[in-house]
């Protein structure tokens with residue numbers, strides 16, 4: 001099938017590569033000329049597992065190409081994925097959907113006189129598809145153009161894997177032709193027989209996506225609220241999370257305690273949904289989601305207080321080796337990164353963090369030029385009074401050599417892991433104190449404290 005992907009950011013570019021991998025002929029449309037040029041040359045503009053490899057392979061054969069021209073895409077493709085951004089409005093009251101509306105309005109008059117499907121993947125407020133349908137209906141071509149709302153559930157860092165092997169495919173649509181288009185574009189996935197296609201109306205598809213992200217944040221804030229309880233009672237939140245997660249009704253997935261959720265999706269999506277359900281008068285939903293956001297908003301402060309405790313007093317002038325900048329491991333994305341939120345708090349408290357990240361240094365430098373950065377983990381560790389793990393990269397949490405290596409470079413062997421991801425054992429053996437959220441501090445054998 002000939003498809004276009006309009007908007008080639010963290011969602012659209014991997015989605016375009018995955019569509020090419022499924023055998024489609026794909027054109028990606030990207031407004032940003034630099035990003036478009038890199039993609040067209042087969043070079044990934046951000047770090048995402050397997051994406052670079054697929055991009056290089058499929059741009060080399062010509063099955064996947066990129067352009068800044070919407071007209072080229074309109075002419076070429078029969079199905080158009082909309083994957084443009086939906087940032088929060090500046091006042092925080094819901095999404096700014098202008099990129100979505102703008103992309104559809106730009107595409108419609110360019111479509112040639114043959115059937116086409118517009119397939120929305122961006123995350124939107126419920127009601128957006130209905131608004132787009134009205135815009136489509138105003139065009140003479142309306143009978144030829146079908147609209148599908150097909151929300152995306154991929155996780156950054158797993159974008160290719162999640163696109164090729166999704167948990168489910170959701171399609172909000174209203175005509176048999178639209179259903180046929182979705183079944184055709186996802187045919188290679190559906191043929192495997194283990195992925196359910198949920199066909200519903202557009203409003204249900206929109207709410208389903210918002211509800212999924214709202215539930216994910218609820219789970220994270222729940223365990224982080226339990227971390228607070230553990231901190232007060234001297235209980236251990238990692239054991240609590242493990243113990244309750246054994247119950248299949250609860251599960252272990254998406255319930256790692258720590259500094260809270262960040263990234264380009266969950267914070268803005270739950271914010272926009274909270275606002276929308278409030279507007280709609282859904283008071284219980286509004287109360288629940290407000291509490292979820294409130295817990296998350298408090299995590300950077302809780303983490304900063306933990307760092308201060310680990311330091312044994314105020315952080316004024318304290319040199320901190322700060323490991324991690326991306327919003328989670330496996331991506332170079334620093335949008336709304338909890339790690340950088342904490343770094344900011346530490347600076348406010350007078351500390352001097354030096355930040356290192358294996359993949360996100362360029363993005364962090366570009367978006368947060370005010371921080372100090374090191375090009376290697378060795379440079380970041382040099383003469384630090386504290387080491388803070390802000391992002392759970394395996395290079396920091398699972399490198400068996402790091403505790404000894406770091407011990408030789410720092411001034412004091414105090415580790416604060418705000419992702420609760422480190423196995424303290426090797427660090428304690430190397431003489432480190434280990435501090436984590438919602439857990440008692442662990443001290444090395446034979447330590448006086």
Ligand SMILES: NC(=O)c1ccc[n+]([C@@H]2O[C@H](COP(=O)([O-])OP(=O)(O)OC[C@H]3O[C@@H](n4cnc5c(N)ncnc54)[C@H](O)[C@@H]3O)[C@@H](O)[C@H]2O)c1
Nearest residue numbers: 007008009010011029030031084085086103122123152156
């Ligand atoms: N990032 C994810 O993992 C993910 C997963 C599921 C859903 N989503 C949703 O997908 C949407 C996109 O998210 P993202 O993270 O990729 O954002 P992003 O900002 O990384 O990418 C959006 C891209 O669209 C481009 N763009 C905007 N208007 C355009 C136009 N008219 N023509 C061509 N290109 C245009 C921008 O230049 C940008 O590169 C959002 O609604 C987001 O909530 C994202």
Ligand SMILES: O=c1ccn([C@@H]2O[C@H](COP(=O)(O)OP(=O)(O)O[C@H]3O[C@H](CO)[C@@H](O)[C@H](O)[C@H]3O)[C@@H](O)[C@H]2O)c(=O)[nH]1
Nearest residue numbers: 152153154155156254255256260261262263265266327328
């Ligand atoms: O147990 C957990 C899981 C995640 N996080 C944090 O939550 C944030 C988001 O993580 P994750 O959900 O893995 O990343 P995203 O790539 O942002 O993906 C989310 O947002 C996407 C955009 O809507 C959806 O498509 C995905 O299904 C949804 O998981 C990150 O800061 C994580 O560190 C935790 O603190 N504890």
